[in-house]
Amino acid sequence: MTTAYHQYAVEGFELNVTDYLLKPFSFERFLQAVHKVKTPAGKEFLFLNIQHKKVKISFSDILYIESQREYIKIVTAQQVYLCKMGTQEIEALLPASGFLRVHRSVIVATAKINAYRQKCWK
Template sequence: METYIQQIPNLSLVASCKDAFEVMQVLAAQNVDVLLDINMPKLSGLSLLKTLQMKPSVILTTAYPEYALEGFELSVTDYLLKPFSLERFIQAVQKVETNTKVINQGIIINDKEPISGVFVKSDKQIIKINFEAIEYVEAYGNYIKIFTPQMVLTPQTLSEFITKLPHQFMRIHKSYVVDFEKIKMIEGNLIHLQHDVKLPIGKSFKKDVLERVQLG
């Protein structure tokens, strides 16, 4: 599969994981599409999919055709029965590209009309938050804090929420996502925002941050 990926120009191999728990770590760190093997140690690929609240585009691979129905019930994009050819692999990749529009960092949205905001649960209310009002978002356990002129606390993870955000937002730390248009200054490992807010840049995110501002 790695050889196939290397032969397709618009694909890149983000990680090769030995089990489902490594896959979870990759999904928590960044937004990616997934090529997933059903037969994995500790937790199967199908079991992993059932645990994900926000599912990426998934191509399942397996040597066992009997799992196909369950896979499609989990809304996978395609199902590859081993051994499969390069031509069949390319067809699966094209299905991902046809069914969804992939924008920059793996953010997937329906390409019909611009989306101005997102609805979130907060306390007993459902609130619409306009993207332009968001300055930054902070992870808070199984919750996130969305900082607009007011702070909104909502029950979802940062990895889930970033998939709903447009390109102007970027993860700078495992605990922070910022609106790049609202950055005033980058000083060492700190990002300065409005209202004297200073946020740390995570070591594993610094290269992406510098490339984004064309300094890397």
């Protein structure tokens, strides 16, 4: 649901909407909402083009993803993959409930986070 009026948020969630976007919203935020609808329930992996072949990567194996200019580096406990793809592109393929973009060039698997430091601003 997209609207410029915040008072409809409660009604939207009562109607069981997938997401609620309050105008104006960024394209990145729009992609997150689309991804919630687009990702098939139960999908646990994706196939990516890596060195001229399709490689199956399980979401549960991914530790983090880092942007490397026009490539992304996908780090798992077993291996590191390099794929020609943008960060926004891979983010749209990941389940939103399991991954968090913590920086413009880094996406982490939330289940793999053991500790973090909150930066204090003065």
